[in-house]
Amino acid sequence: MSISQMRHAPRFASTLAKSHRMLACWLGRAYGWHMGTGQLRSVRSTAVRSSVMLHAAMAVTGLIMILFLLAHMYGNLKVFEGQQGFDGYAAYLREIGQPLLPHAGALWILRVILLASVLLHIFSAFVLWHRSRHATAGKGGWRYETTRNRRGVQRSYASFTMRWGGVVIGLFVIYHLLHLSVNAIAPGGASASPYQRMVNGFEIWWVVLSYVIALIALGFHLRHGIWSAFASLGANKSVAGRRFLNQLATIVALLILVGFLVPPLVIFAGWVS
Amino acid sequence: MEQLFTVGEPIQDAKAPAGPLQDQWEARRFGAKLINPANRRKLSVIMVGTGLAGASAAATLGEAGYHVKSFCYQDSPRRAHSIAAQGGINAAKNYRNDGDSIRRLFYDTVKGGDYRSRESNVYRLAEVSSSIIDQCVAQGVPFARDYGGLLDTRSFGGVQVSRTFYARGQTGQQLLLGAYQALERQVNAGTVEVNTRHEMLELIVINGKARGVVVRDLVSGTLETHLADAVVLATGGYSNVYYLSTNAMGCNTSATWRAHRKGALFANPCFTQIHPTCIPVSGEHQSKLTLMSESLRNDGRIWVPVKAGDTRAPGDIPAAERDYYLERQYPAFGNLVPRDVASRAAKNQCDSGHGVGPGGRGVYLDLADAIARLGRDAIEEKYGNLLDMYQKITDEDPYRVPMRIYPAVHYTMGGLWVDYDLESSIPGLFVIGEANYSDHGANRLGASALMQGLADGYFILPNTINDYLAKNPVAAADSSHPEAVKALDTVRGRLERFLSINGSRTVDSFHKELGAIVWEYCGMERNAEGLEHAVGLIRALKEEFWTDVKVTGVNEELNQTLERAGRVGDFFELAELMCIDALHRAESCGSHFRTESQTDDGEALRDDAEFAYVAAWEFTGEDSPPRLRKENLEYHNVELAQRSYK
């Protein structure tokens, strides 16, 4: 804690008031630098809450999630090895690290990292969303009266659907977990075998459709997200760099999109059963 | 005609220290009284203007510990007109080892100014020029560099050494950003307070000393009085009196003219520089003219068709039928003759029917040879942004078709008279940058306005104002002081008058008409008959202005028409003085070409016996003729010679 903070922080402020202030400052409307609220913070502790840092957090967590997705995609493709191969893989995941770690220990560690990433990603997304709404009177890129050139000169579909696309993905993940992981909703019939659950589900057209929609949303999110993540972390260094990162993003996004689309479509088509 | 002016006492002392030139500035600084840093905090300075001169001075005074209140009419100090300067800034660094030195820069400037500037000031300018480059580089000004990482230079009109430092075609922008950043650094440090969108409309003089200003907040219309221990004007030039000029739309004389009316002498108002390389006027509607940096003359060749009235496309005119008239007439300097010479030569070509483009008001500036010699890339690297600008405006590609250029008003050598300390005839009123009558005599060499603005702001004023403040303690005064109240009332009365006329003509229509008169009679060529005629026309138009102008809206709002009305009102008064000044100076010198005074081959003929003086004019009242006060110029270090660039 910096000296100035100590001087300014009310010693017996209620936890409530404090947390409210914390929230307000995260949301970042008017925390004090020059103009501020009377609470002068050091340059660094202010910068930790800056949009630049929040974007860096989104980028790092986003990249972690992408690594997970790549692995997950690889796992899903085991569907071609049939029920044994697939379920064996699911079981194998739970055995990693044994006997050093308890059953499913490594998996849980990964889950915690993943969960933390998701939460931080979503938290940052909402703080930044709030800030940019505030910066544009709540209207974002649609703040001009004119109806011409609503998409500007170079905005892409992917870039301006990041937030709602993210929400779609978030909702999808919940639905997906209930469906294939926790086994709480079971269209087509519940089963102890993940493979069976999958096959049961993906034989129904609307389940497949819901996955396809979510995956397209994910594809868009990643198409812009990957490029943006590297740029947010400072990797965009030149015009050529910008081109390269964008190509990389397209390739990875397509890879993930296609890799995930294959199992449900193949099952639906009845090639695997 | 009634008597247009009277003659008063000559100015006795310009306060230049005695002794050899090279010791004077040292002597002046040593003679200056100092103020202890703790006491500086208690002293305040008003700085009107945030161009190169104003921003650099405010930053430096702030650093020294004074409390500075700075004003500009734009929405940010960074937008001052200095931003538009293109070509470069001179300094006697001699990095090229081509024979440059302080003495040569001094000599070139005095000669370029056609021997109408003060030796001591010009020498000092040359002396500090090299510190300017050091200062700017330290601030991060990205001057052009060669592959070895060293600073690059180029040559400019009127000189034969390469001493002009540049930053592509945006030298003024980069220098101003350096000064602006230094200024904002002081804002952060709490020493300088910047008031943007504030226009100075009156000077407050208390007990004979300049103590404050009345400004109008251009957003709310509120009139404010600000008082301080000294006032500095850095408000730039008045080329906009011509309506069409290369200056920014808001450039005005209001600050200097108001100070003139309060007693500051106005020197050499008729010395206005016509720049040879501007984009020609394209039509009625035109609101301003655009300069194409004179640095283009380094690589571009100027020509017209040999045959008068030749309407062939430039590409169809064979080399033999082109007249590279500058190279022909001035073999020693060729396309690099000084501006006044180049401008008049272009005018003569057009007058004799050789002009090209619409209305025959243009000559070609042709880069073809340079492109062939150096390659398109090299030309693009040097002038890219200028050529893009040309293309945007004219819709012609300068890489393929020669550019068309014509002279336009660009810079004013005249301005408030100042002594060696840059102090005007009102004690405590300092004037720096283009706003003072400055070091350029009757003609300014390219790339030396930036030099002068920064020399004044960074190095000269901070030393001399120090001395003034140390020796002139003043009693505190606030806005209730009778003089402050009076000044505020004057301003209010004038604004109310504008708003109450409710006539039928727009402010701009008056401005255009005034500009046309001044351009016609007090432009590139002047003569007694025309000037007398012009005075009559100006007076009549002024009369009409004050009875028939239409200013909409009210004062208590953002009212751009009202702003312009005030500026044009002052231009009327200045325009009259310009014509009177031009009329009384019956010689040709520098930018001021009197048809009655020329040599047999049509070159300007100076009259040193009669006119080797600065004409400083005193305001004597609304309807009484101005009084001429001469500052005689003595040259001990250069020999007065007829300028020749042949």
Added chain:
Amino acid sequence: MNITVRIWRQHDRAAAGRMVSYGVDGISPDMSFLEMLDVLNDQLTAVGDDPVAFDHDCREGICGMCSLVINGIAHGPEALTTTCQLYMRHFNDGDTIDVEPWRSQAFPILRDLVVDRSAMDRIIQAGGYISAPTGSAPDAAATLVPKKDADRAFDAAVCIGCGACIAACPNGSGMLFTGAKANHLGVLPQGQTERHERALAMVNQHDAEGFGGCTQIGECTAVCPVGIPLDMISFLNADVLSALPRKQD
């Protein structure tokens, strides 16, 4: 040419605004966009209406004062062009053109098309400079600057501070402007000492002014009249990230 303009009219900061249509006749294709507005203003004055307030000064694309969103695009349809350098020849007879001010919470509208951009000055105040007190400078030739760095600094330094990037950014972010300054000073040897503190201070002020964060959409660079490249933002991000773990210099 005869055209119709729909212009945002708003009396002052507190007033409500709306789009109003005006016909302007007799426009020549060689007029600049602002000269077309001059003609409109003459028309309005003649009938005793308040002329449209708009910012402009140099009218040659360098001061950064002009600022209009024309048909939804900051500085209008031509790439690499300020409003004042936009010519009517890029429009057609009979067109209807929408004209609006820069919109950003950090840029309050003062009147009609005039906005307050002082937030950008405060970002510079926070750290957008090199501390070089007058008189303290070493000889200019003492520091060699590789041409590559000098050119890069220059590419960043040409920012005219117009704010179009902010007007166009869907997030209302000022990162291109801020990044350009951080870059200009940050690649030069003279700017190294303060490089990290500068990046932090400017970014903090950027946020405190209420500008949004950058999600790398690139609309800013597309409308920027001087073509400040997008990588300026990434450069600033990198500086901030590497500054955080350092102790204050």
